[in-house]
Amino acid sequence: MSTEPSSRKPPAPFASPSLADVLGLIEVERGSAPRRRQDQASAIRTLARALGRRPAEIPADPSYLRNRISETTAVMAGLAPRRWKNILSLARSALREAGLSKVPARNTTPLSASWADLLRHLNDISLRTRLSRLARWCSQKGIEPAAVDDSLVADFRRDLDGALVENPRTIERSTRTAWNRASSRCPTWPKLRLTVPPYATWYSLPWSALPPSLKRDVDACLDRLSGKDLLADLDIRPLKPSSLNGLEYDLRQLASAVVLRGHDPARLRSLADLVDLETAKEGLRFFLERSGNKPTARIHDLAYSLRTVAKYWVMVKPGHLEELTAICRRLSPGRHGMTEKNRALLRQFDSERNVASLITLPQRILAEVRRKKTQTAAEAVFVQIALAVELLIMVPIRIGNLVALNLDRHFIHTGSRGGPMVRLSIPAREVKNATNIEAELPRPTVALLDVYLKTYRPLLLNASSPWLFPGWNGRHKARNALADQITRVIARKTGLRVNPHLFRHIAAKLYLDRNPGAYGLIRLIHGHKSVETTTQYYCGTETPAAMRHFDEHILQLRERAAASTVGPFARGGR
Secondary structure: OOOOOHHHOOOOOOOOOEHHHHHHHHHHOOOOOHHHHHHHHHHHHHHHHHHOOOHHHOEOOHHHHHHHHHOOOOOOOOOOHHHHHHHHHHHHHHHHHOOOOOOOOOOOOOOOHHHHHHHHOOOOHHHHHHHHHHHHHHHHHOOOHHHOOHHHHHHHHHHHHOOOOOOHHHHHHHHHHHHHHHHHHOOOOOOOOOOOOOOOOOOOOOHHHOOHHHHHHHHHHHHHHOOOOOOOOOOOOOOOHHHHHHHHHHHHHHHHHHHHOOOOHHHOOOHHHHOOHHHHHHHHHHHHHHOOOOOOHHHHHHHHHHHHHHHHHHOOOHHHHHHHHHHHHHOOOOOOOOOHHHHHHHHHHHOHHHHHHHHOHHHHHHHHHHOOOOOOHHHHHHHHHHHHHHHHHHOOOOHHHHHOOEOOOOEEEEOOOOOOEEEEEEOHHHOOOOOOEEEEOOHHHHHHHHHHHHHHHHHHOOOOOOEOOEOOOOOEOOHHHHHHHHHHHHHHHHOOOOOOOHHHHHHHHHHHHHOOOOHHHHHHHHOOOOHHHHHHHHOOOOHHHHHHHHHHHHHHHHHHHHHOOOOOOOOOOO
16 A cells, blocks of 8 residues: 555546536545645535536536636625635646646745846846746746747647636746836847737738728728718718728728738729628638638628628629628628627626616715725816716616717706706717717716816816817727727726727616516617617517516415415315
8 A cells, every 4th residue: 555645646637527527526635634635525516506517516627617717706696806816826736736727826836946136137026926837837837047049939829728727828028028128128038939829810001001992992992881962872871980981891801801812802892892702702702711601791891791782882783782681691691689798797787786786886986986085186086087988887878978968069058947968969970870869968977077077177277178088189988998998997896898889788688687578668668770770679678577566466465375275185185
């Protein structure tokens, strides 16, 4: 019999390991402190509950777990963000000790003498942090710093892919970038430079790589579709600037795809050449190859752009247009209405606690800022985000309309006996679906708006500005900047994953949960042209609430039935 301690023996391999197998190993392992083993076991069980399955049903595969965890937030798991972070850290350590993850802990695995000495000479703490995981991985494997090259970092990436860590690709790229910076800044660092892979493969050629006549034709097409010429016979609703920009991008991508498929760019002299059936198919095949020959929403959009240009600009013959229409049908991904990603995000609001956390956030932010002794631009930005969230809750408009709110044009102030009233009015020409937005702001919203305008907005101004959310050089704040700030503040304050556009879906869900089937009101709020569009998007989102209403009705009937009888056979039964 071997006298080797159990902690020194390598873990027995599992044929098909599950989290239950990891739990079993934790229970028999005696190499670590009992409290740590208890914490790891608790973390594994909590993780299983968060994923909605028993430990025995969940593969202990780090890649599988990483994908499932990416779809789950702390609040969806019913945990505080810090507790959720600890759960994941303990789960990683348990998988590592079970031999199911090859990446060592970044902060606890000991460094070899050579790596410790090398990092000691690196004065930049940020670079040391970004390189520590690679250093500990190499130390564990007995690899010296001088042996690091592209192939070794590729091995490191493969181990990251098989570990329960977030964003392996980002970690790899950050590691390579940090290595190169250390090589240029630290005299003792190895001078080999690593190849830094791009985040994405760029395949859109610039217009300068395509015939100038094609670009002129595209510009003329966009000008017509914009509806600038009021006398033009345009049998399509004029496109908004954002739609025109998207169409231009689609056409450039399609032309680039044709060239990258090996065709001479000189063939693409005009849009008539691009919408030619064989040429159009060549461009679309490029994207199908990238998707594994599976239709996607993006490929369908590209095909639809070709059809739009063919019908309203090139004005192809009916047979040609029918062929393009058939292509659009074949490339349809079969998805209608809300995406699965948004449906998953909406499930956060099955919890009344999460609903309360979001809808009270603006007032909580304002109260928190007001408690501070000094009011600076940083505090003003928080109140600005609070107002943006308040407006999205009360008037769920699109982020493009939100960021472009103009104090002179979009806000109408009137007085009343109960106090000042403010109406938000956005004309149809500025709205994506060409529908006027008219909304009287509730008094709490008006109060927050008033505080922001009088106390905090002046702290953000460097010159006179008509914009509710002022930016630099007399313009309003950039759309992406405001959207990112809203998303980050909500995540920081509530733990919820909410982007600005999701507020439109949240509004529908919250109302439909209380009023299942009331699509007519949601149609008016969202400005949909028909109730069919609203139904297509939101049918099913209120199903859990509808089932609760139904169950409550059945339970009430059951209670009445029980109250009206003495027993199950009170009327003649034995």
